[in-house]
Amino acid sequence: MSSSRQVVHNCLLLVLFSCFLWKRDVVEGSHYRIASIGEPLVAPATITNRTGYHFQSPKNWINGPMYYNGIYHLFYQYNPEEPIWGNIVWAHSYSTDMINWKPLQPAIYPSAPFDINGCWSGSATILPGNKPVIFYTGIDPQNRQVQNIAFPKNLSDPYLREWVKPHYNPVINPSGDVNASAFRDPTTAWYGPDGHWRTVVGSKQGDRGVAILYRSRDFINWAVSKNPLHSVEGTGMWECPDFFPVSPMTTDALDTSAFRKGLKHVFKVSLDITRYEYYTIGTYDFVNERYIPDGLSPDNHTGLRFDYGNFYASKTFYDDGKRRRILWGWSNESDSVLNDWKKGWAGIQAIPRAVWLAGDGRQVVQWPVDEVESLRHKQVMINKKMIKSGGVVEVKGIETEQADVEVVFDVSSCLDKVEKFDPGWTDPQKLCSLKGAEEQKGAGVGPFGLYVLASGDGEKRTAVFFRIFKDVNKHVILMCHDPTKSSKREGLYKPTYGGFVDYDINKSAGKISLRSLIDHSVVESFGAMGRTCITSRVYPDFAPGSKAHLFAFNNGNAGVKILQLKAWEMRKALVN
Ligand SMILES: *[C@@H]1O[C@H](CO)[C@@H](O)[C@H](O)[C@H]1NC(C)=O
Ligand SMILES: *[C@@H]1O[C@H](CO)[C@@H](O)[C@H](O)[C@H]1NC(C)=O
Numbered sequence: 001m002s003s004s005r006q007v008v009h010n011c012l013l014l015v016l017f018s019c020f021l022w023k024r025d026v027v028e029g030s031h032y033r034i035a036s037i038g039e040p041l042v043a044p045a046t047i048t049n050r051t052g053y054h055f056q057s058p059k060n061w062i063n064g065p066m067y068y069n070g071i072y073h074l075f076y077q078y079n080p081e082e083p084i085w086g087n088i089v090w091a092h093s094y095s096t097d098m099i100n101w102k103p104l105q106p107a108i109y110p111s112a113p114f115d116i117n118g119c120w121s122g123s124a125t126i127l128p129g130n131k132p133v134i135f136y137t138g139i140d141p142q143n144r145q146v147q148n149i150a151f152p153k154n155l156s157d158p159y160l161r162e163w164v165k166p167h168y169n170p171v172i173n174p175s176g177d178v179n180a181s182a183f184r185d186p187t188t189a190w191y192g193p194d195g196h197w198r199t200v201v202g203s204k205q206g207d208r209g210v211a212i213l214y215r216s217r218d219f220i221n222w223a224v225s226k227n228p229l230h231s232v233e234g235t236g237m238w239e240c241p242d243f244f245p246v247s248p249m250t251t252d253a254l255d256t257s258a259f260r261k262g263l264k265h266v267f268k269v270s271l272d273i274t275r276y277e278y279y280t281i282g283t284y285d286f287v288n289e290r291y292i293p294d295g296l297s298p299d300n301h302t303g304l305r306f307d308y309g310n311f312y313a314s315k316t317f318y319d320d321g322k323r324r325r326i327l328w329g330w331s332n333e334s335d336s337v338l339n340d341w342k343k344g345w346a347g348i349q350a351i352p353r354a355v356w357l358a359g360d361g362r363q364v365v366q367w368p369v370d371e372v373e374s375l376r377h378k379q380v381m382i383n384k385k386m387i388k389s390g391g392v393v394e395v396k397g398i399e400t401e402q403a404d405v406e407v408v409f410d411v412s413s414c415l416d417k418v419e420k421f422d423p424g425w426t427d428p429q430k431l432c433s434l435k436g437a438e439e440q441k442g443a444g445v446g447p448f449g450l451y452v453l454a455s456g457d458g459e460k461r462t463a464v465f466f467r468i469f470k471d472v473n474k475h476v477i478l479m480c481h482d483p484t485k486s487s488k489r490e491g492l493y494k495p496t497y498g499g500f501v502d503y504d505i506n507k508s509a510g511k512i513s514l515r516s517l518i519d520h521s522v523v524e525s526f527g528a529m530g531r532t533c534i535t536s537r538v539y540p541d542f543a544p545g546s547k548a549h550l551f552a553f554n555n556g557n558a559g560v561k562i563l564q565l566k567a568w569e570m571r572k573a574l575v576n
């Protein structure tokens with residue numbers, strides 16, 4: 001069994017984020033004073049764009065999930081006094097569906113020498129006898145990063161309200177040549193056939209990202225392994241490492257400790273240098289205590305990503321109840337810092353996703369947990385509708401600020417008209433910026449997709465789209481999010497994001513699917529049934545009283561057919 005970490009892990013992000021806030025406040029603060037004596041400034045207090053069904057705390061936060069005895073737990077940071085870093089406690093919420101959450105009392109807070117300067121991220125593990133333990137990074141009086149554990153005080157309490165930190169903490173110190181300022185985010189531990197627990201702590205040696213491996217029989221006394229589990233030159237600090245088994249035979253998930261011949265493993269890191277994550281698929285060589293990537297994708301930031309957008313500090317856990325592995329990531333605010341202050345909250349958690357190995361073994365596939373569908377409400381549908389070159393089709397009849405859209409496009413009639421792929425186009429994000437969502441003169445198939453959170457005239461919009469190219473003997477599919485026209489407001493961070501979709505559209509008779517979860521200031525998209533995913537934060541500034549619109553569009557040269565489009569209005573979830 002298993003579970004998660006973001007608990008403290010996200011702590012780290014908050015620390016960094018708050019430093020940033022602090023510095024910026026000086027600048028923004030004076031800017032605001034100038035504004036208040038005459039210069040018009042957007043009225044930030046009204047620009048909340050607060051999400052309706054994504055988890056967020058009332059104030060600054062970041063989190064970590066765990067499943068235990070039928071209940072999902074989320075631990076997150078919370079400042080009871082101000083919407084900035086400080087006075088931080090480990091707030092705790094629980095849920096039975098990962099969508100609706102109720103708050104509990106704080107679980108962990110700095111209180112002892114081994115965490116007096118901070119409780120950073122970690123993970124949960126379920127020990128034999130169904131006993132959960134949290135592993136987290138504490139900051140000691142010398143500002144060293146050390147690894148601590150904490151246990152529930154009362155296992156009969158179904159909500160695990162109180163947590164106890166044993167006096168023998170820290171259980172892992174940065175010894176030898178380990179950099180004590182770069183030593184954090186212990187993973188969920190796994191149990192080997194040799195009767196030892198193992199965990200990995202993220203670190204770096206010079207420019208080399210390192211996953212330092214530790215072993216223990218009793219979860220209290222830990223010994224460092226001779227070799228790291230994995231390391232890669234030039235990748236910098238590895239935050240939030242995650243390591244879990246997947247089966248090439250079935251989409252059923254495996255417990256983190258599952259170990260047998262023929263299993264594959266996924267190894268993911270969050271790169272502090274790029275602020276993006278990447279993962280590889282490979283083999284866990286248990287005898288030599290090493291993870292060996294298959295080598296089918298780059299083992300650096302140009303490699304595979306769970307999400308090619310705003311998605312970081314993700315963590316998976318094994319959901320024993322529904323036998324699935326759940327991936328959960330954090331999506332930071334991309335509004336101006338001044339507005340974050342005004343709003344009083346920053347950062348949301350993406351909708352939890354089931355994750356499994358694709359049938360071809362080349363990547364993982366993700367899909368929003370079924371539970372989110374319980375929020376689906378009013379539905380509209382469009383069948384077999386052609387969108388001609390330069391055309392749009394509006395999805396009418398529902399409100400779309402809070403919506404779930406699933407569409408299947410059919411491009412079978414024009415697969416021979418696709419643009420040629422230039423092998424020099426190796427960076428999908430750049431290619432999305434270069435090609436964009438705008439009408440293409442003489443182009444082939446695409447851009448086609450959805451305009452979400454759009455104004456009625458379509459002037460303001462976030463484009464979620466595909467473009468299809470032809471390489472020597474296969475099609476290349478690009479999926480993009482272009483939020484550059486999402487809002488006219490200044491100070492927003494709105495990069496175009498993109499990823500290639502490893503999907504044989506010829507074999508699928510020209511059909512490709514797209515799903516987008518839309519929630520006021522976030523758009524999470526899943527291309528080709530979850531083979532490529534992109535998340536963006538956007539802050540549409542519609543005229544007062546006007547609502548968000550949703551369109552399907554086609555700016556390619558050839559006509560594209562909507563085979564079927566279903567869209568649902570989403571109810572609000574109960575979030576704390
Ligand atoms: C975002 O906030 C702005 C300003 O309050 C508002 O005009 C717009 O309708 C909001 N958009 C959504 C999608 O909630
Ligand atoms: C432990 O939790 C159970 C269930 O909530 C409660 O009945 C019991 O009194 C608690 N025990 C202690 C020592 O607090």
Ligand SMILES: *[C@@H]1O[C@H](CO)[C@@H](O)[C@H](O)[C@H]1NC(C)=O
Pocket residue numbers: 179180181182205206
């Ligand atoms: C240790 O890590 C810190 C934080 O990243 C860095 O500033 C420092 O240079 C590192 N020290 C060494 C010896 O690499």
Ligand SMILES: *[C@@H]1O[C@H](CO)[C@@H](O)[C@H](O)[C@H]1NC(C)=O
Pocket residue numbers: 234297298299300301302
């Ligand atoms: C990333 O890995 C790929 C494939 O191994 C390699 O070609 C490329 O040079 C690497 N990029 C960087 C920046 O290290």
Ligand SMILES: *[C@@H]1O[C@H](CO)[C@@H](O)[C@H](O)[C@H]1NC(C)=O
Pocket residue numbers: 473474475506507
């Ligand atoms: C697509 O499939 C057809 C027949 O199945 C084949 O003739 C054609 O070469 C394929 N095209 C590509 C680009 O794979």
Ligand SMILES: *[C@H]1O[C@@H](CO)[C@H](O)[C@@H](O)[C@@H]1NC(C)=O
Pocket residue numbers: 275276311312332333334493
């Ligand atoms: C999210 O915020 C933007 C804008 O401030 C930064 O550029 C990103 O680096 C940041 N993302 C993460 C993962 O921290």
